[in-house]
Amino acid sequence: MSTDAELQSHVLRRELHSPKSGLAITLAVLAIVALAWIGTESALAALGRPALLLSPAAMAAGLRGLPSVQPAVLVAAGVVLALIGLVLIVASVTPGRRGRHIIGDGHSAAVVDDEVIGSALVRAAATEAGVSPDRAVADVGRRSATVRVTPVSGVSIDRAAVDRVVAEAAEGFGLTPPIRTKVTIDKKGKVGG
Numbered sequence: 001m002s003t004d005a006e007l008q009s010h011v012l013r014r015e016l017h018s019p020k021s022g023l024a025i026t027l028a029v030l031a032i033v034a035l036a037w038i039g040t041e042s043a044l045a046a047l048g049r050p051a052l053l054l055s056p057a058a059m060a061a062g063l064r065g066l067p068s069v070q071p072a073v074l075v076a077a078g079v080v081l082a083l084i085g086l087v088l089i090v091a092s093v094t095p096g097r098r099g100r101h102i103i104g105d106g107h108s109a110a111v112v113d114d115e116v117i118g119s120a121l122v123r124a125a126a127t128e129a130g131v132s133p134d135r136a137v138a139d140v141g142r143r144s145a146t147v148r149v150t151p152v153s154g155v156s157i158d159r160a161a162v163d164r165v166v167a168e169a170a171e172g173f174g175l176t177p178p179i180r181t182k183v184t185i186d187k188k189g190k191v192g193g
Helices: 004-016 019-047 056-064 071-093 116-128 158-172
Strands: 102-104 112-113 136-140 146-151 180-185
Touching: 019 056, 019 071, 019 158, 102 158, 112 116, 116 136, 116 146, 116 158, 116 180, 158 180
Parallel strands: 146 180
Antiparallel strands: 102 112, 136 146
């Protein structure tokens, strides 16, 4: 693999995956707040002032009293802490995903937002259905796209034709990863064009 191809691959991957900085910042802020609170309570106790919430002596007494707590409460607390830990581990290991796809390959690859893809699919569906584009909406995910069309009252829409046009449009983009399309036609139409 050449250096240019490696660089392009790296850039495309960075554009498709979001960083975990939001989660890391949230966890850091929570840790800082917790440590600041414990430090403040310790300083207040050393100065002989009343505690804000819980004095260090009360915290220690609470920890020493844990064996006397009902086992069901300890098990429930342990399960909650284990679930939080599991969620954090999964979040740290799995890649974040941005709502984007790659169009093209080789030297002409581009990263496109899913909203742009959805807009193009809506335009294709609306044109084939004979309705204005504001009567269709698209939801584009990583591997699929759903286009919902609202017909004009009293006018039927050939669902198979719209489905075919939307599928052809999605295939024509050359998306990576490719998407499956689904078209739904609302049962109730609206008055107007």
